[in-house]
Amino acid sequence: xxxxxxxxxxxxxxxxxxxxxxxxxxxxxxxxxxxxxxxxxxxxxxxxxxxxxxxxxxxxxxxxxxxxxxxxxxxxxxxxxxxxxxxxxxxxxxxxxxxxxxxxxxxxxxxxxxxxxxxxxxxxxxxxxxxxxxxxxxxxxxxxxxxxxxxxxxxxxxxxxxxxxxxxxxxxxxxxxxxxxxxx
Numbered sequence: 001x002x003x004x005x006x007x008x009x010x011x012x013x014x015x016x017x018x019x020x021x022x023x024x025x026x027x028x029x030x031x032x033x034x035x036x037x038x039x040x041x042x043x044x045x046x047x048x049x050x051x052x053x054x055x056x057x058x059x060x061x062x063x064x065x066x067x068x069x070x071x072x073x074x075x076x077x078x079x080x081x082x083x084x085x086x087x088x089x090x091x092x093x094x095x096x097x098x099x100x101x102x103x104x105x106x107x108x109x110x111x112x113x114x115x116x117x118x119x120x121x122x123x124x125x126x127x128x129x130x131x132x133x134x135x136x137x138x139x140x141x142x143x144x145x146x147x148x149x150x151x152x153x154x155x156x157x158x159x160x161x162x163x164x165x166x167x168x169x170x171x172x173x174x175x176x177x178x179x180x181x182x183x184x
Contacts, residue, residue: 031139032124032168034107040076040100042131043123044068046183047147049082050133050158051175055143062179063087066147068098075099078111087181125164133157141169151180 049064058064064082071077081093098111098121107123125135133153137144146153146161153161166172 030169032122032137032141034105034122034124035126035128036106037128038100038106038123038126039131041070043126043134044070044076045149047134047149048151048180049145049178050148050153050161050180051144051146051177053142053144053174054176058082060085061092062089063181063183064178065183066145071097076109087179124168125161127157133161135161135164137165137168137170141171144170144175146175151182 061082067079069077076098078096083089096113109121110118111121120138134147
């Protein structure tokens with residue numbers, strides 16, 4: 001039952017994201033500047049959420065991660081997971097599919113949840129050398145994820161990420177820092 005509620009919350013959230021990205025906003029003429037290069041094979045694997053904007057579908061999720069793996073059809077399998085209400089709470093997960101709709105815009109991906117709707121997944125910052133951290137958002141600036149390959153991140157890398165996000169128009173005062181724990 002709780003899993004169905006979580007999935008319903010995901011559907012509602014991404015509907016809001018989709019509708020808000022269609023609405024007029026202050027960034028309509030100023031879309032996110034996505035990364036110029038994104039090697040999808042290097043991007044695969046587990047990412048820990050270091051910080052995010054709180055959204056209805058993730059509000060009570062701790063220890064959140066996203067795992068990306070290549071499917072046979074060339075698209076990317078997405079598994080978002082975490083723990084409800086605390087790091088010791090019940091495990092929950094939701095699957096999605098991602099793809100790059102235009103190879104000329106390597107940092108702009110689409111994600112489809114529950115075969116119902118697509119949402120933008122715009123990579124607008126990445127550690128180009130090691131792929132140790134990444135920034136993901138949308139043109140409306142109503143979602144953001146600061147991601148790391150490890151459950152914690154150095155102050156230098158966090159400072160770099162926050163500067164990029166600020167320069168791209170994000171309000172850093174809205175960030176929620178996600179409690180994390182290592183996973184096997």
